[in-house]
Each structure stands twice: as structure tokens, then as C-alpha cells.
Amino acid sequence: MAESAVKTVVGSVGNLAVQETKFLCRVTLEVCSLKDELMRLQAYLKDADSKWRSGNARVAVLVSQIRTAAYQAQNVIEAADYMEKRNRLKKGFMGAISRYARLPSDLATLRKIGVETRRVRRKISEIFSSAEHLKIDLDNTAEVNGQVEDEFPQDFVLMHQNYEDGVVMVGFQDEYKEITDKLVYEGQMLSVVSIVAMSGAGKTTLARKVYTSPRVKQHFDTVAWVTVSQKFKSVSLLKDIMKQITGEEDEPVDQMQEYEVGKTISEFLSRKRYLLVLDDVWETDTWDKLNRTIKAFPNSNNGSRILLTTRKQKVANHIEMPTHVHDLKELDEEKSWELFSTKALPSYRRSAIGDVGEFEELGRMLAKKCDGLPLALAFLGGYLSKNFNIQAWSNILLFWPSTNSTKMMGDILARSYKDMTDHCLRSCFLYLATFPEDYTIDVSMLIELWIAEGFISHAPKHEQEETARRYVADLAQRSLVQVTRRSMAHGWIEEIRVHDILRDWCIKEARHGGFLNVIDKTSGQIGSPSTYIMVSYRFSYQDFNGKNLRAARNIRALFGFQLQSTSLHKLRYLRVLHIEDTCLEDFSKAIGECIHLRCLRLIRCQDVTFPSSIGKLLYLQTIDTRGTYIALVPSSMWNIPSLRHVYLGDHHFVPRGVQQKELQTFWLVLPHTNGKYCNPDMVRFLGQMTQLTTLWLSTCPHIPAEMMNIFVNMPRLVDITLNRLSVLDKLPESHHFPQSLRSFDLSADDIKQDPMPMLEKLPCLVVLKLLGYGGRTMSCSTRGFPRMKNLQLRRFHVTEEWKIEAGAMPKLSCLILTSFTNMSKLPEGLLHVPSIDHLELNSVPLISVGDDNTLKELQQKGCEVIITRR
Known part of the structure; x- marks a missing residue:
């Protein structure tokens, strides 16, 4: 992994401001010479990596030294660059006074940087000498310019459009029908259907296919899917189930005790025919643990079912209720x-x-x-x-x-990994080991982490995000990740998971190469080394009991999942901090010193306070605090020049007198205690963000209708979500919306005027979700919605008639109507939509299969129809 490290460092230092400054004088020359030597060093790495992997311990030491020298060089260069960035932010007369006052301190810092630079250069010279002594060859074909060539295949678009994600549903058609029949037709008593097979046999894939089938969707009133895994917590699984079946938001559910959650689930499900999927169950007492405080899953004799997947026959037979065990064959x-x-x-x-x-x-x-x-x-x-x-x-x-199947798959994985000629792709692949077992990985979050780590270089013709999404698609095509969700609006992969076998291999390879160390409460350090182990610069603590994380002071990335509590001490070289479900101690004291930080992600954490010193983090690209309460967002945060992605959940946010014009993503949830609504200051604050591509806004009680007027100055917006808008008399004209808009999700108390005439003129709109229209009629005209594929309309209680002219929505494939209380028939214009293949009617009481002619004809044309009366 040393080659990847040096390549990342060389690629990143080329963009630093230190190369442009005259103030740094001699230090600038030394820094440039340091970069040149790193580029020379990179040329030795292919041969060195090869000899290290063949078992040469002396070369292993050298490879470790190369990587350490590269990281130290980056730290030195960034220290100089940071000082220059900080001084550039201080403008005008007061800025000049501030710079003058800091001059003695800056000169002292420069001397330290100069000393450290010369020390690293001496270290690199020693490495060159060692490489010659060990007869490590110079690879003249090595890439030394820090740029990535445009190596993506010409058929990428075809692959992207036609490749079927995950393990293809081949060979299990009979099993699929048998299990679906057992769930739908097998009596009224609560019963279990278990799928049993070894790891890698396709249990989860088959269960997922059954779970998402139209027959199952239509038969059950409510469904929930949870992955159990080896190290599960009953209360966490129950909360996940409750969120899925009730639609409750995270905050109120997360604060409930286990008994309260179980009772709420039981009361809700007692009135429903439900399906609960327990995926990857390891222990026989799992069902007992889920029901230990209260019987959460009642038997109402209405045909409810439990679908369970497991590797162990005894687990399948343990639950004391009628059980059908399906042994999945090869x-x-x-x-x-x-x-x-x-x-x-x-x-x-x-x-x-x-x-x-x-x-x-x-x-x-x-x-x-x-x-x-x-x-x-x-x-x-x-x-x-x-x-x-x-x-x-x-x-x-x-x-x-x-050999056995596990060894066989390990050999295939090793071949696939070695076949990745792009060392950045290798790093991206091994990075998946940072996440816990059965963790659903959000691809946008993953891409932000990859970019923060420097794995995604600037390639000709491609933005960094586009390059990263191509990496994800490449991993999917190699079947190294399981795709669990695609974007309806964009077609790209949105969520992935990593199979247990693959994750174990990644952990072993990552630790062996010093790329990452994974630690949990049961096994400590995962993996048993047989050869030289490099020092790790990334640590991932997963469900770990210890309070003090045993991470070296020079680590670059720290991950923590479900830790009791932790404190951060003197981790000044951190570039990534990703913590979930943890109590943080002394966070405000430690974070201000992490000047190299690129990504700060604190999900559902406690005791978090943002100090004003957060404004010192001049390299910070991403701040994500979804589910974490923060009393106040310091105004200094908005002065960070590199900030691009901000996700704020449950914040008291008063954006007076601040601005941030370079954001690409803004995600905000304002809590119930935040006053009347999203105030005019917020509207003005958002209105200046002309570079936004994604806006997600939810407030309580309401977003003011004036928010709809800010989009005229946001030409780059492609995704908009506005949750809880107040009364909206009418939508703005179509030319006041960004013409690049692909996804629009709007929920309001009352939309008084038909929104379709405005929205149908948006040329790129692919997904539209609307809630709260209060008019009696609506209409879609010829050539309206030219690219629409997915349309979801909810809570149109008053609407009686919907007119669709021939030629409207020519690409519509999925239509979902929910809570259309007064509409007595489907629009005949749907018969002129050539591509519609999926129709859901939820709580549309006046339309039934036998009476509506349009519905009959759609079914005859092969359209999948699901009707529920929830």
C-alpha cells in the first residue's frame, strides 16, 4: 500500500498554496524539492511492493519507511500551506495588523517547518541508499505526474445501464415461488419460514427477492427487514423495526427504552398483517432476546410471518412456533x-x-x-x-x-485485487473494511471519505465525484460489493453492502499492508499476522468497550461505531474522523488542533459542542452531524474556504451575518424547539448558495413559502427535498426553477394551485414526489414531463379528477398514488404512456380492480399493479 500512499501524497501537494507564495522564501524551494524526491521515490515502489509481498522482511521495513516518509512530507508541506491559507483569509487593514502581530510566531513556525523538511529529505536519501543496497529496480514506467489517466472503459455507459447488481437471481426460481407461497398462503397462525445455507449460497439475495416481490408487498400490510449478524443489540434492532413500520423519525425513537419500543411495536402490529425478515441470524436465542422485555411480535391469527436466514440448522428449528425450513441447495x-x-x-x-x-x-x-x-x-x-x-x-x-470453498473464494478475491492496476482503486476497495459487519454503506458518504483521504485524483474529463462513482460501479461489476439501492433520478449506485467473506479478506489484507487496523470488543485486533506487519495509519473501532482508543498520535483516519464513550487526545494529523452512536468527551478541546482534517462525521453522538476554533480547520470539506444535537453552530464554521458538504441534524441554527457561497450539499433538520419556522434569515442565507447541487431541508413546524423563490439563483441544483412547507398558493413559474433539476420532493400542508403545469416544463426532471395538493382537479399536457420516470403523489385527499393528455410523461415507468380519498377512477391518459410497468394504489378506496377499466387495461398490457387499503 506504500505506492498508493506516495501517489496520494504526490497528487495532493501539487494543489497547495505554498507553491505560489513569496512569503515563505527558502521554505518554498525546499518544499518543491521534497515533492520532486517523492516523485522519484514513487518509481521504486512497484518492485519494492512485489518483493515485500514475496516475504522479504527487509524490503517490508523499507516499504513501511517509504510510506511513513511520504506522510511526514505531506504533514510538513501542509503545515506551511496552512499558514499561508490562514494569512490570506485576513484581509484589509485589520488583517494587515493581525498578520503583523503574528509575524514572530510565523517566523518561528517557518524555522520548525524548515528543520522538519530537511529531516524528511535526509530520511528519503537514506531510503534511496537502502533501495540500491536491496537491489530494488527503478520502474521507469511508473506514473510520476500525480494525474490519473482516463482509464475507464469505453463501454462504461453500457455497463452502467445494463449490469444487474449483486448476485444475479439465477437458479432459484423454484425456491422463490415455494417461499413466497409459504409466506402468502400457509394458514393464519404466525409462523416462520427459514432459509438455511452456508455463507455465499445466496440466502440474502433470495430473501430480498421475495421481500420486494409484488405478491408479498400486496399481501402484507407492513414489512420490515433487519440484519442481525453476530454482534447485535436487541434494542437497536427493535428501534430499526419500529422506524420501518411506523415511519417515525430517528430522534423520538432513539430516546425510547427497550420496553417502550417493544410495546409500541406490539400495539402497532396487533392491527396489521406483517412480515418481519431477520437476515443472517447466528444464535438460537435471538428471537428470545427480541421478545425479552415484552412480546413485541403478536400472533393475531391474520397470516403474519417471520422470514429468517441463517447458516445453522439449529437456529432455524429453535423458534417455538410453526416453522418451514428451506435448505438452499447449490x-x-x-x-x-x-x-x-x-x-x-x-x-x-x-x-x-x-x-x-x-x-x-x-x-x-x-x-x-x-x-x-x-x-x-x-x-x-x-x-x-x-x-x-x-x-x-x-x-x-x-x-x-x-481446497475448500472459503479458500477458493479467498484466492479469487486475491486475484481480483491484484488485477486492479489502479492503486487508488485498491485503496478504495480496502477502505470498505472500516465499516462494521452488515453495515449498509451510503455511497455519497463513502465518496466524501475517499476524496478526503486523497484516493480520488483529478482525472482528465472527469470530476472527482464522477471518478469515484465509476470506482463504485467497477467494484460492483467485479461483484466485490452488493448493490442494495440505485438512485431513481440518476441511475447510479446509492447504497452497497460487503459480504462477510469479502469483508474478512479485506480486513486481513488491510492490516497486513498497514492500511487499516480493525478492533472490536470480542477479538481485539482482527487478523493473526504471519509475516511483517506495517504500522497502521487508520483505525476502526467497532462496538469496542474501551474508553481510550489505542491509536497512534500520527494516525490519519479514526472510525468508531457504537462505542460507550471516547475522548480524542492529540490526534493532530487526522484527516478523517467518523464516529457513530458514541458519547464524545473533550471533543471541543481536541478538534481545534486537527488542522489537517478533511471530513468530520459525528452521527447520533452525545456531548458534542462545536467550538469557535472549528473555523481554523481550513482543509475541512465535509461536516456531517445527522442525529447529533449541537446547541449552536459557530459562525466561524462558514468561513472555512474548502467546505463543500454540510449535513446538520437537530441544530439550533441562526444564520445571521454569515455566508457560504461554495457549498455543494446542504442538509438541515431544525428541531421542534427551534421557534416558529425556518425564518427569513435562513431564506437569505440559503439564497446565496449559488453552487448547490443538493438541498435537503426539514423544519418544524414549517418552511416558509418564500423558500420556493430562492431557486432562481441556483442553476446547478439537481436534487431538492423540502419537508413540511407551509401553505403554498402556487409554485413559481418553471423558468424560476433550475433547469438541471432531476429530483424534486416537496411536502406541504396545502398546495392550493395545480402544480403540474409548472413542473411538467422542467426538461430534466426524472423523479417527482409531491405531498399535500388540495385542489379538485389536476392535468398533465402533451409533451409534459419529457424525462419523468418515477412519480409519487401522496395525500391528495380532495383531488377528484386527473387529466393526462396523449404524449405526456412518455418515459414514466413507476406511478405511486397514496391517500387519494375522492378519486373514483384512474385517468384514461395512462393508457397512452408506453413505458409504465409499475402502479401502486395505497389508500385509494374508490378504485378497485374489478371496476376501473383503465386499471384492467393496464394489467392486460403487463403493468404490475399493487393495491393496498392501509
Whole structure:
């Protein structure tokens, strides 16, 4: 991982202000020389990495020294750059006085920087000498310019549009029907259906397919899915279930005790036919623990079900209620080939392969070697999809390991990892080990972390975010991540998970290379080293009991998940701090010294106070405090020049006299105690953010209607969510909206005038969600909504008639109508929408399958129809 480290450092220092300043004089020259030496050092790394991995302990020490020197060099360069950035912010007469007053201190700092720079350069000179002594070759082909070439495949768009995420649902059609029938038709008593199989056999994929099926959606009044895993907490699972079935927000649920949560669930479900999925159950007493304070899941004799997946037969048989156990078998030879070929030889590439028959012959033999295990077939197929070379396929077949399935998948993973020629992609892949088992990873959050770490370089023709999303798509195509959700508006991957087998491999590889150390309460340091272990610069503590985190002072990233409490001491070189569900001590004292920090994420944490010194963090790109109460947001925070993404949850936020014009993402939840509503100061504050691409705003009790007028100055906006708008007489004209808008989610107490004539003219709108229209009629005209694919309309209680002219919404595929109390028939214009294939009617009492002609004809045309009376 040293090559990745040096590449990251070289790529990042080129953009620092230190190279432009005259004030730093000689230090500037020394810093530039330091960068040049880092670039030379990078040329040795491929050979050094290769020798280290072959077991040469002396080379391992050298590789560790190279990485350490690179990080020290970055720290020194940024110390000089930071001083220059700080001085540039002080403008005018008072700024000049301030700079003059700090001159003695700055000169002392410069001397320290000069001393440290010369020390690092001496260290690098020693490394060069050692490399020559160890006969490490200079690789003249190594990249030394810190730039990433445009290496993405030309067929990326095709891959992005046609690639099916996760383990393809191949070979399980019979099991799918059998399990669905058991859930829907198997009597009225509460009962369990268990899917049992070894890891990697496709249990979760099959359960997810059943869970999202139209038959299940229509049959059950409410559904919930929780992943149990080995180290679960009953109260956390119950809270998750409660949020899913009741729609309650995080804050009130998180403050409830276990008994209260269980009682609320029981009372709610007693009136519902429900389906609860418990995925990846390890222990026999899991069901007992979920019901220990109160029987949370009642038997109302109405056909409710529990769907359970597990690796252990005894777990499936333990619950004391009627149980159907389904042993999931391995795929047969033909089904194995079907799954493998879907991954390795996707249809959009077959036409470009001249000797596809030879690949198919080898592929069938390779698929047979996977012993019918879907995960192994997916891994191998994903790897070979990147290697359309007959010799490569033949070599894998020739040297196939004759060991158990876990070892086989480990070998495939190692091959796929080694095949990643882009070392930044390798770093992005190993970074997935920072998250706990079965953690659902938000891709936008992950991308912000990757960028903060410097893994995403500026590539020709690509923004950093676009490059990062291509990395995610690449990992998905290789079947190294499981895709759990895609964006309806953009088509890109929004959420992923990592399979346990893959995560364990990542942890072992990351720790061995000194990339990351994962620590939890049961196993301490995960992984048992057999060779030289490098010092880690990233630590991830997961459900750890210790208060003081045993992390080195020079670490660059610190993750904490569900810790009892922790304090941060002298971690001045941190670039990433990501803490969830933890009590933080002395945070306000420690954070002001972390001047290198890029990403600060505190999710559902306690005892957090933002000091005014947070304004000193001049490299900070992301602040995320969703679910964390903070009494006051200091005005100094808005002066941080690099700030791009801000997520504020449960804040007393009064934005008087501050501005921030460079934000790209702004996400804000104002608490119940924050006064009347989002005040005029907030409207003015948001109105100046001309660079925003994403706005998510929820306040209590209301957002003022004036908020709708700020969008005219936000041409870059593509995603808008406004929750709890007050009474809105009419929407602004379409030309007052950003024309790039792709997703618009608006909920209001009362929208008085038909919103469709304004919104249908937006040329890029793909997803529209509206709640609270109070008019009797609405209409969509010809050529309206030219790119709309997903339309969700809720709480249109008064609406009686909806007119859709022929030619409107030509690309609409999904329509969801909820709480249309007075509409007695569907608009006939839906029959002219050629692409509609999914229709949901929730609480639309006057429309039924037998009476509505439009509904009948849509079903006859193959449209999937789901009707619920909740």
C-alpha cells in the first residue's frame, strides 16, 4: 500500500498554496524539492511492493519507511500551506495588523517547518541508499505526474445501464415461488419460514427477492427487514423495526427504552398483517432476546410471518412456533454456467468478442469448479469480465486450488485485487473494511471519505465525484460489493453492502499492508499476522468497550461505531474522523488542533459542542452531524474556504451575518424547539448558495413559502427535498426553477394551485414526489414531463379528477398514488404512456380492480399493479 500512499501524497501537494507564495522564501524551494524526491521515490515502489509481498522482511521495513516518509512530507508541506491559507483569509487593514502581530510566531513556525523538511529529505536519501543496497529496480514506467489517466472503459455507459447488481437471481426460481407461497398462503397462525445455507449460497439475495416481490408487498400490510449478524443489540434492532413500520423519525425513537419500543411495536402490529425478515441470524436465542422485555411480535391469527436466514440448522428449528425450513441447495451445472456467464460474458460485450466460443468452453469448466456456490461464481465471473484473454482464463483453470470453498473464494478475491492496476482503486476497495459487519454503506458518504483521504485524483474529463462513482460501479461489476439501492433520478449506485467473506479478506489484507487496523470488543485486533506487519495509519473501532482508543498520535483516519464513550487526545494529523452512536468527551478541546482534517462525521453522538476554533480547520470539506444535537453552530464554521458538504441534524441554527457561497450539499433538520419556522434569515442565507447541487431541508413546524423563490439563483441544483412547507398558493413559474433539476420532493400542508403545469416544463426532471395538493382537479399536457420516470403523489385527499393528455410523461415507468380519498377512477391518459410497468394504489378506496377499466387495461398490457387499503 506504500505506492498508493506516495501517489496520494504526490497528487495532493501539487494543489497547495505554498507553491505560489513569496512569503515563505527558502521554505518554498525546499518544499518543491521534497515533492520532486517523492516523485522519484514513487518509481521504486512497484518492485519494492512485489518483493515485500514475496516475504522479504527487509524490503517490508523499507516499504513501511517509504510510506511513513511520504506522510511526514505531506504533514510538513501542509503545515506551511496552512499558514499561508490562514494569512490570506485576513484581509484589509485589520488583517494587515493581525498578520503583523503574528509575524514572530510565523517566523518561528517557518524555522520548525524548515528543520522538519530537511529531516524528511535526509530520511528519503537514506531510503534511496537502502533501495540500491536491496537491489530494488527503478520502474521507469511508473506514473510520476500525480494525474490519473482516463482509464475507464469505453463501454462504461453500457455497463452502467445494463449490469444487474449483486448476485444475479439465477437458479432459484423454484425456491422463490415455494417461499413466497409459504409466506402468502400457509394458514393464519404466525409462523416462520427459514432459509438455511452456508455463507455465499445466496440466502440474502433470495430473501430480498421475495421481500420486494409484488405478491408479498400486496399481501402484507407492513414489512420490515433487519440484519442481525453476530454482534447485535436487541434494542437497536427493535428501534430499526419500529422506524420501518411506523415511519417515525430517528430522534423520538432513539430516546425510547427497550420496553417502550417493544410495546409500541406490539400495539402497532396487533392491527396489521406483517412480515418481519431477520437476515443472517447466528444464535438460537435471538428471537428470545427480541421478545425479552415484552412480546413485541403478536400472533393475531391474520397470516403474519417471520422470514429468517441463517447458516445453522439449529437456529432455524429453535423458534417455538410453526416453522418451514428451506435448505438452499447449490446450483447445478447448467444454472452455475448461467450465473457465471451473466457476470463474465455480459450480453453488451459478447458482440465484440471474436472467439466467444472458446471463452464459453473455458467458462463452463471454470463455472463447474465453483461447486454451485453463487458467491464464488459471481466473484470469478466479475474478475474474468475484466480479463478477456484466453491465456488468463486457461491459467486460472490450470492452477485452480483444490481446497475448500472459503479458500477458493479467498484466492479469487486475491486475484481480483491484484488485477486492479489502479492503486487508488485498491485503496478504495480496502477502505470498505472500516465499516462494521452488515453495515449498509451510503455511497455519497463513502465518496466524501475517499476524496478526503486523497484516493480520488483529478482525472482528465472527469470530476472527482464522477471518478469515484465509476470506482463504485467497477467494484460492483467485479461483484466485490452488493448493490442494495440505485438512485431513481440518476441511475447510479446509492447504497452497497460487503459480504462477510469479502469483508474478512479485506480486513486481513488491510492490516497486513498497514492500511487499516480493525478492533472490536470480542477479538481485539482482527487478523493473526504471519509475516511483517506495517504500522497502521487508520483505525476502526467497532462496538469496542474501551474508553481510550489505542491509536497512534500520527494516525490519519479514526472510525468508531457504537462505542460507550471516547475522548480524542492529540490526534493532530487526522484527516478523517467518523464516529457513530458514541458519547464524545473533550471533543471541543481536541478538534481545534486537527488542522489537517478533511471530513468530520459525528452521527447520533452525545456531548458534542462545536467550538469557535472549528473555523481554523481550513482543509475541512465535509461536516456531517445527522442525529447529533449541537446547541449552536459557530459562525466561524462558514468561513472555512474548502467546505463543500454540510449535513446538520437537530441544530439550533441562526444564520445571521454569515455566508457560504461554495457549498455543494446542504442538509438541515431544525428541531421542534427551534421557534416558529425556518425564518427569513435562513431564506437569505440559503439564497446565496449559488453552487448547490443538493438541498435537503426539514423544519418544524414549517418552511416558509418564500423558500420556493430562492431557486432562481441556483442553476446547478439537481436534487431538492423540502419537508413540511407551509401553505403554498402556487409554485413559481418553471423558468424560476433550475433547469438541471432531476429530483424534486416537496411536502406541504396545502398546495392550493395545480402544480403540474409548472413542473411538467422542467426538461430534466426524472423523479417527482409531491405531498399535500388540495385542489379538485389536476392535468398533465402533451409533451409534459419529457424525462419523468418515477412519480409519487401522496395525500391528495380532495383531488377528484386527473387529466393526462396523449404524449405526456412518455418515459414514466413507476406511478405511486397514496391517500387519494375522492378519486373514483384512474385517468384514461395512462393508457397512452408506453413505458409504465409499475402502479401502486395505497389508500385509494374508490378504485378497485374489478371496476376501473383503465386499471384492467393496464394489467392486460403487463403493468404490475399493487393495491393496498392501509
